[in-house]
Amino acid sequence: MKKYTIGIDYGTLSGRAVLVDVENGEEVCDSVLEYKHAVMDKYLPDSTKRLPSETALQHPQDYLDVLQITVPEVLRKGNVSKEDIIGIGVDFTSCTVLPVDKDGTPLCFKEEFKDRPHAYVKLWKHHAAQREADLFNKVAHRRGEKFMARYGGKMSSEWVVPKAMQILHEDEEIYEAMDRFMEAGDWVVMMLVGEEKRSLCQAGYKAVWSKRDGYPCKEFFAELDSRMENFVEEKLSNHIYATTDLAGYLTKDAAELTGLVEGTPVAVANIDAHVALPAVRITGPGKMLMIMGTSTCHIMMSEEEHFIPGVGGVVEDGVVPGYYAYEAGQACVGDHFDWLVRNCVAGSYEKEAAEKGISIHQFLESKVKEQLPGESGLIALDWWNGNRSILTDASLSGMLLGATLQTKPEEIYRALIEATAYGTRIIIEAFEEGGVPIEELYAAGGIARKSELMMQIYADVTNKEIHISASRQAPALGAALFGAVAAGSKSGGYDTIEEASEHMSRLQDKVYIPNADNVRRYDKLFQEYKILHDYFGKGGNDVMKRLRSIKSDAMRTRM
Numbered sequence: 257m258k259k260y261t262i263g264i265d266y267g268t269l270s271g272r273a274v275l276v277d278v279e280n281g282e283e284v285c286d287s288v289l290e291y292k293h294a295v296m297d298k299y300l301p302d303s304t305k306r307l308p309s310e311t312a313l314q315h316p317q318d319y320l321d322v323l324q325i326t327v328p329e330v331l332r333k334g335n336v337s338k339e340d341i342i343g344i345g346v347d348f349t350s351c352t353v354l355p356v357d358k359d360g361t362p363l364c365f366k367e368e369f370k371d372r373p374h375a376y377v378k379l380w381k382h383h384a385a386q387r388e389a390d391l392f393n394k395v396a397h398r399r400g401e402k403f404m405a406r407y408g409g410k411m412s413s414e415w416v417v418p419k420a421m422q423i424l425h426e427d428e429e430i431y432e433a434m435d436r437f438m439e440a441g442d443w444v445v446m447m448l449v450g451e452e453k454r455s456l457c458q459a460g461y462k463a464v465w466s467k468r469d470g471y472p473c474k475e476f477f478a479e480l481d482s483r484m485e486n487f488v489e490e491k492l493s494n495h496i497y498a499t500t501d502l503a504g505y506l507t508k509d510a511a512e513l514t515g516l517v518e519g520t521p522v523a524v525a526n527i528d529a530h531v532a533l534p535a536v537r538i539t540g541p542g543k544m545l546m547i548m549g550t551s552t553c554h555i556m557m558s559e560e561e562h563f564i565p566g567v568g569g570v571v572e573d574g575v576v577p578g579y580y581a582y583e584a585g586q587a588c589v590g591d592h593f594d595w596l597v598r599n600c601v602a603g604s605y606e607k608e609a610a611e612k613g614i615s616i617h618q619f620l621e622s623k624v625k626e627q628l629p630g631e632s633g634l635i636a637l638d639w640w641n642g643n644r645s646i647l648t649d650a651s652l653s654g655m656l657l658g659a660t661l662q663t664k665p666e667e668i669y670r671a672l673i674e675a676t677a678y679g680t681r682i683i684i685e686a687f688e689e690g691g692v693p694i695e696e697l698y699a700a701g702g703i704a705r706k707s708e709l710m711m712q713i714y715a716d717v718t719n720k721e722i723h724i725s726a727s728r729q730a731p732a733l734g735a736a737l738f739g740a741v742a743a744g745s746k747s748g749g750y751d752t753i754e755e756a757s758e759h760m761s762r763l764q765d766k767v768y769i770p771n772a773d774n775v776r777r778y779d780k781l782f783q784e785y786k787i788l789h790d791y792f793g794k795g796g797n798d799v800m801k802r803l804r805s806i807k808s809d810a811m812r813t814r815m
């Protein structure tokens with residue numbers, strides 16, 4: 257009798273369930289649900305009051321809807337009986353955090369808080385806590401906190417503590433009312449098994465926790481704000497579980513919600529990027545995975561702990577127990593192609609793409625795919641949603657240089673692709689200089705499969721071969737692998753993530769090989785990118801920050 261696990265992957269705009277055959281990793285079917293509230297960056301539901309800039313909120317009801325709709329749908333589509341599901345795994349974008357009360361109810365579900373922005377989920381790309389991140393950095397450096405080395409020397413405004421500080425600074429009542437500030441992944445797992453099992457991966461990368469040292473000390477939090485002295489004890493769970501651990505078993509309520517059997521094993525939550533490594537056959541060092549979608553995450557493992565300036569986090573056991581895993585990232589990749597498509601492309605292009613039966617992205621790509629590197633005369637900086645690595649500064653912004661009256665939208669499109677590739681090369685060089693060599697690149701995520709041009713450009717810019725995930729949804733497949741480990745071999749699953757990866761993961765046959773001529777041309781362009789990168793990003797010219805502050809001032813005046 258065949259056995260299956262279900263991987264549930266929560267992305268930025270949608271959640272999906274994938275039904276996976278445990279024996280060979282075949283993805284039998286999937287079901288995707290777009291979040292009804294999507295990303296709330298302008299208004300709360302039923303409100304006309306404009307949210308402050310850089311806000312990115314979500315509604316947790318959307319996460320429950322994913323469970324209720326997609327899980328029964330994969331059972332139906334796959335024609336599989338619920339008794340044959342031996343385990344469930346969940347992964348989530350991160351740091352995506354929400355305030356909940358003692359019972360785990362999100363504060364935004366409560367009538368009295370439903371018009372309060374800070375009662376909602378703060379999505380990973382909520383960048384409104386930069387002021388708090390700056391304060392965090394100042395205090396940590398003044399105190400000489402050793403933990404900063406694990407986070408590349410800089411705390412990101414995306415992570416847990418700056419986001420909690422923002423709540424305290426802007427809506428103390430919500431801060432007081434929140435019993436815990438939970439990662440959305442942990443919250444969903446709690447909805448499934450009935451209790452919180454805080455994930456090591458999420459706590460390690462996003463909440464300054466380490467296996468060796470735990471969380472930062474009380475004195476540190478007190479210096480951030482005296483009201484935060486007991487932040488860990490009051491707002492976070494101190495019981496941390498490895499992602500290969502069993503979180504618990506499906507409760508009766510969760511079984512009713514999902515249509516699965518009560519008692520089905522559920523894995524501890526994982527982060528979408530990290531969970532994908534075993535799904536592309538990576539269970540050890542030397543191989544960097546780029547998960548390329550709205551944003552890109554770069555994850556890799558090493559036997560040793562290295563502190564690399566600007567690399568977002570190094571966490572012991574962060575992906576596979578026994579290794580140190582590193583995370584770096586680019587906060588805007590697909591998102592800025594989307595920006596271009598939505599704002600700068602003429603209707604005639606859309607019409608032509610529709611007539612050809614291809615997406616506007618593919619159409620733009622087809623118009624520039626034969627160009628040589630540098631032929632457009634353009635170069636861009638890829639910071640249209642700030643810089644996550646290596647500069648770790650959300651207040652930086654995008655830039656396009658070299659535009660003339662002859663510049664075409666498709667050339668800007670290609671320049672943006674190239675900018676993200678240069679950004680990735682900066683990250684790769686930082687790893688290699690920091691003592692973590694990268695032998696091969698792997699790519700997963702929507703873009704890795706959608707854009708051949710982009711993958712070839714990445715191979716040429718980085719001068720490295722790139723292997724591509726065979727799965728359309730590596731994070732969901734990865735979650736299914738962890739579900740198989742939660743089930744264990746006695747139920748037909750696996751006892752280790754290495755075993756699950758060996759049996760359940762696959763790569764495409766196609767490998768992108770660097771083209772020597774393009775590598776040479778891109779080397780020259782990359783040197784130009786580096787000049788701009790260091791000039792605008794390392795204090796040579798803070799014009800981007802000044803513009804941002806002039807903008808905030810203008811917006812305050814208007815409000």
Ligand SMILES: Nc1ncnc2c1ncn2[C@@H]1O[C@H](COP(=O)(O)OP(=O)(O)O)[C@@H](O)[C@H]1O
Nearest residue numbers: 267268549550590591593594617701702706707
């Ligand atoms: N052919 C393409 N080439 C490059 N980017 C694309 C293409 N088609 C869609 N995109 C971008 O891919 C992103 C979506 O990636 P995907 O992996 O599907 O989603 P997510 O990151 O939310 O999981 C969008 O931002 C979109 O701009």
Ligand SMILES: O=C(CO)[C@@H](O)[C@@H](O)COP(=O)(O)O
Nearest residue numbers: 267268349350529549550551
């Ligand atoms: O930051 C992380 C992981 O640490 C991601 O969850 C975040 O970049 C969102 O990823 P997506 O672009 O939605 O795939």
